[in-house]
Amino acid sequence: MGDATGPHLPDATIAPEPGARTERAPDASMELLNSIQRETIDPEYAAVASEGLGRSRAPVLVIVIGLLAGLMFTTSGLRAGVGAKDAAGARTELITQIGQAEQRVQDSRTRATQLNAEIEQIERERLGDAHLLSEPDLIWSGQVSVIGPGIVLTINDNPKDANGTIVDQDLRQVANGLWLAGAEAISINGHRLSARTAIRQAGAAITVDYRSLTTPYRIEAIGDPGALESGFTANSGGAWLNYLRRNYGVSWAIERRKEVQLGPDAGLAVGHAGVA
Amino acid sequence: MLAIIGLILGVALALVFRPEMPFWLQPYLPIMIVAAMDALVGAARASLERTFSDRVFGVSFISNVAIAAVIVWLGDLIGVGSQLSTAVLVVLGIRIFTNAAVIRRLVLHA
Numbered sequence: 001m002g003d004a005t006g007p008h009l010p011d012a013t014i015a016p017e018p019g020a021r022t023e024r025a026p027d028a029s030m031e032l033l034n035s036i037q038r039e040t041i042d043p044e045y046a047a048v049a050s051e052g053l054g055r056s057r058a059p060v061l062v063i064v065i066g067l068l069a070g071l072m073f074t075t076s077g078l079r080a081g082v083g084a085k086d087a088a089g090a091r092t093e094l095i096t097q098i099g100q101a102e103q104r105v106q107d108s109r110t111r112a113t114q115l116n117a118e119i120e121q122i123e124r125e126r127l128g129d130a131h132l133l134s135e136p137d138l139i140w141s142g143q144v145s146v147i148g149p150g151i152v153l154t155i156n157d158n159p160k161d162a163n164g165t166i167v168d169q170d171l172r173q174v175a176n177g178l179w180l181a182g183a184e185a186i187s188i189n190g191h192r193l194s195a196r197t198a199i200r201q202a203g204a205a206i207t208v209d210y211r212s213l214t215t216p217y218r219i220e221a222i223g224d225p226g227a228l229e230s231g232f233t234a235n236s237g238g239a240w241l242n243y244l245r246r247n248y249g250v251s252w253a254i255e256r257r258k259e260v261q262l263g264p265d266a267g268l269a270v271g272h273a274g275v276a
Numbered sequence: 277m278l279a280i281i282g283l284i285l286g287v288a289l290a291l292v293f294r295p296e297m298p299f300w301l302q303p304y305l306p307i308m309i310v311a312a313m314d315a316l317v318g319a320a321r322a323s324l325e326r327t328f329s330d331r332v333f334g335v336s337f338i339s340n341v342a343i344a345a346v347i348v349w350l351g352d353l354i355g356v357g358s359q360l361s362t363a364v365l366v367v368l369g370i371r372i373f374t375n376a377a378v379i380r381r382l383v384l385h386a
Contacts, residue, residue, distance in 0.1 A: 036370050037370060037374055040318070040321075040370070040371045040374040040375050041318045041321055041322060041371075041375060042322075042332060042336045044329070044335075044336070045318075045327045045328065045332050046327055048329040048331070048332055049322075049328075049329065058330045058334070059278050061330050061333075061334045062278040062333060062334070063279070063281060063285070064282060065279065065333065065337050065338075066278065066279040066280065066282020066283040066286060066316075067282040067285050067286035068282075068286060068312075069282075069312045069315075069316055070282065070283040070284065070286020070287040070288075070289070070290065071286040071289060071290045071295065072305065072308060072312055073290075073312075074286065074287045074291060075290050075297055075305070076297075076305050076306065078290070078294065079297065079302075
């Protein structure tokens, strides 16, 4: 320590605090895991025993605790056994709930349609001839229920091939093909298409107007049946379906009808309005 | 000994009466059971080491079970319920294993 160039270093070192560990345990950072393994039993057991308390003072308590534990174990074991049954029960319960929710949606849509009809009526009464939309406009826009000659086009998945499942794109092509062939009104599985109807995929199902459909898809179109059929078969819609039939085994058929009736698009509502 | 009598009584009662667990408690039952097992194994070890105290047993059982359930419930509230129940299971699992090993040494001297 007698180095002349450096500062003088004391020979003494700082004494450790009383009680402090002089050496840091090499695994100090693992203290949590160590304490878990060290204190596997509540330390109170040892504390109470060393104080000479303890021994059986409350045998009833011990029995009751044991009884509680036994009840818990057995109840849980029994529950695990009936789990499968419960799952089936839950499934039916969920299906019922889905059915009820769908019914509520249906009711609300029916009510919306009724209210729209009332609005229509009031508009007619108050505005008279200055009614906002002419009859062709009402038909084109999909606001009113329409009836007329037309065709029914049925499309079915290929049940043997997952690739032969109809997707939203297919239905869009078909709808466009029908419009192109001169359809005046179209509905898919009872859902009328308007300018604001979306045909989209949601999971495994196709939704039209945000309501999911199931196979077979039944597309009704109003227009001259002959022109619709020949026009559709000749244009992109028919070509698309023929391609699907050839390559994926999708089946489809057109049927002419003297009278087809289509309901209004219940999803239509005023989104923006201003004074003319 | 008394605890084992109580345990057998409890199993018998549950088998006879088939009590229904309250619905809101069902998600926490598994974790509560592990906590109960920990308290039971701890008590068995204490009694073999002749330090058993029924007061400590009662308090540790009830508080272990309640805390385990509350931790998982809190976890569910903040969206980490399954992770927290894993944490509780790991800690309790280590305790149960270590205690079981000590019991094995005390009983079998091996």
